[in-house]
Amino acid sequence: MIITVLIAIWAFGLLLLFTDPRRLSTRWASATAFIGGLGYFAAVIDEELYPLLQGYVQQYPLLNPGMLFVSSVSSFICQIGLPYTFLMFAVHSCDFMPNRVKMIIQYAALLPPLLMLVITPIYPVLQFDYWIMVMWVTPYFLCTCVLLIYLYWTERDPMVKKSRFINNVLAILPLLFVFISIYVMRIFDQYDAWRYNIVIVSLQFILFLAISVKYGLLGVKLRIEKRRLDSTLRAMTSGASILNHTIKNELGKINLYADRIQSYASDEKRNEMNEDMTVLLQSTQNIMNMVNRIQGQIQDIVLKEDIVPLHEVVTRVLQDVRPYVEKKQIEVRPHLDEKAWIKGDPVHLREVIANLCQNAIEAMHQGGVLTVSLYRSKKHLVVSVADTGVGISKENLGNVLDPFFTTKKNGQNYGLGLSYCYNVMQKHQGMLEIQSVKEQGTTVYLYFPSKLVVEKSPREE
Template sequence: MLFVWIGLWTVGLLLILTDPKRSTTRWISSIAFTGGSGGLSAVLGDSIIPYLAAHAGYTEQTLHIWQLIEIALSKVCYYGLPYTFLMFTLVYYPQPIPRKLLTAAPYALLAPIAVSFAFQPKDTAPIPYSYVMLWTTPYILLGVALLAVAAFRERNTYLRLNRMLTMIAAAPTLMFAMFTMYILPAYYGVYDFWRYNLWVIIFTLAVILVSSLRYGFMGLQISIQNQKRDYTLRAITSGTAILNHAIKNDVGKIKLFSQKLKMDARASGNVSAEADIEVIMSATQHIYEMMSRIQGQTQEVDLQLEEHRLDAIIRDTLSALEPEFSAGQVEVAADLRYEKPFVCDSAQLTEVFTNLFTNAAEAMPGGGKLHVKLFETKRTIVAEVQDTGAGMDKKQLKRVFDPFYTTKAGKKLNFGLGLSYCYHVIQKHKGRMNIDSKPGKGTTVYISFSKRHHALK
């Protein structure tokens, strides 16, 4: 049980530190903390309290306090686990739930818990199982049903994967806990079967660990990656600014003296020297353009937020790139269903979508289809850009947002900064950007914005 306590509280802490403002994160963290409380209660009852009782110097009053703490933690687990689980699934459910109902639910669902304290547990039982089972079982069954419906109804590929992972992590553990913690004690008088919860909790933690490393779980992977990328981008921004300043000064000197030498060579009729100086001047101009472009894509993004139409930004960008699509035989299909006012930096998002659409076209050199979708969920606005190109393998996909990483080797003036810039702009808009790709099956980019920050009513 020590592992259960440490494991669940660690996951809960990581999740709440990842995104404390998001209600789904807060509720799923609450599930981890309430479940971990049961593990801590077992550690107190099995190890700590017997150890204290066996050693001199501890009074009966001290031991009684520790026993009260054990009982309190046990009830936090028994009563809190079904409650926090159902609240999480209500908030996590993608279909709109009436605001009044969602506001009243946390208080209404506490009523059976309050009533539970009016019943006296039998013998040494920690809770009145016969009554508690009447509300905990429906709470867990309804929560599992909501998770299943949310996962199977989700049409967005990336979001469906995340919902499936969440269901796989939560549903088996809660269903098993329903039998071991409530049904078996209430109907069969089996009280200690809850100790086998350890194995399903290990399974849950394994699912969270693996999915966090590969796909992300409730934003956990994104947060870790964001911190790494933020640090890298800040270092690059500072470094390129210093480097650009130094190079521009030296390039300016080279250009000045090259022009002087060119004039001297021309005056003396030295055609060969004049040609050589032209090569030097061309090279310095290339260096200057290269550094200017690098600095332009690594400098700090300063947003100019105004009211725009996101669907109009996407349409205008697609229209501007129409010649490129036609030349590359790229067929464009746009399904833009979100047509409401949107607060954003129009210029920066135009650059983001230009990068994404251009990347998609370049990934289909022999022609293909570009699907662009814009839609809304209960809490987010999602843009989806999908191509039918060659795709990327897992190794490429892991590094795709890293600055200076590129899959377009040999392309002129391509420094692998496009997607890093896109990521940075989307993050500045408090949005999220994810990429799903498989070799031979194309690439899909998902961008999601919180309605709370961007949508106007």
């Protein structure tokens, strides 16, 4: 069982490192898992390898002292390193903290672990003074928890906020239990309390896997959803092109013969037949318009990139929809960062924001609030469009991005608006996320990667 837990902890550390190896806070989180696993590594040596290798002691006289030394060193590194790496994870997660301050904290926080190295006998028997340990480990742990909770509380980016919440659930509660069992309980000579950590670590790993599947941690769910939607859009594009060609050919024949019949009816002064042919020709034209509209929204998008002032794009869209919001008595609340310039296609971006605003207006029958926000986080430039309308039910929320899926009853809607928005965001290497509660409202988030952000607008040069 101990070996299984050790493998789970170190696998957890590898998975964390896999998420974003270039980010310093991620590396410290991974280090926390690996150093925490050293305690179980020491237990594996003491309880699994030591009894198993006793038959080789006479042949290899240094075997027992070697295993005892490795076990003691591993346990020592675990106990002094765990609070330090956990604190460093929190410190290097703080975007508001200057790098110089982070480095000062990083080196200053090494003093208590180095003190323990000086005063603690490690071999042949590891002997910690746990009263001294608790005196510095406690503030380390409390400072870490305060920083992580503060980062979650002040985060504006919804996607990052969700990630911080998950990180806090996976880190703070399990390590609180570990802190009590490893440090506090040993003050009272309860040295076997660490064994209860096996249950906590097992539950932590299971919870990690469950969250990965449900909320897309590590991008698992995101990649699955992206692959499904992309393959659907590719199939729709190919199928619509074939269907479009066929329908246009057949409509051409219908138009030709309808026009000939209408000419005959006009020459023969058969007014009723002439009127029927006029209706028929109008119907074929309506079908052609509908086909062209569908084709235009699902065909592959080619970006014509420029430097785009997104706040101006949003402002123009809000001006365009003013007659609709005034008619429905909807309050508009714009919160726009005027320095939000990005590299993108201004036409498609405007169409996306217009689509989202129009959907929000249609979701509010009479009165309500339309809130459009534009702001930057460390990872994204975020556009959010929120309404206080009818919302989307849970059973429909998972299908709203599918082509031709719609909950609207009017015949002018083909269920392609959000699919088009998703496609445009993918072309901009961004993401689209929808949050909705039935009868409370819907918020759509557009996440543009920071690498598209232009730090200085052309007008400032």
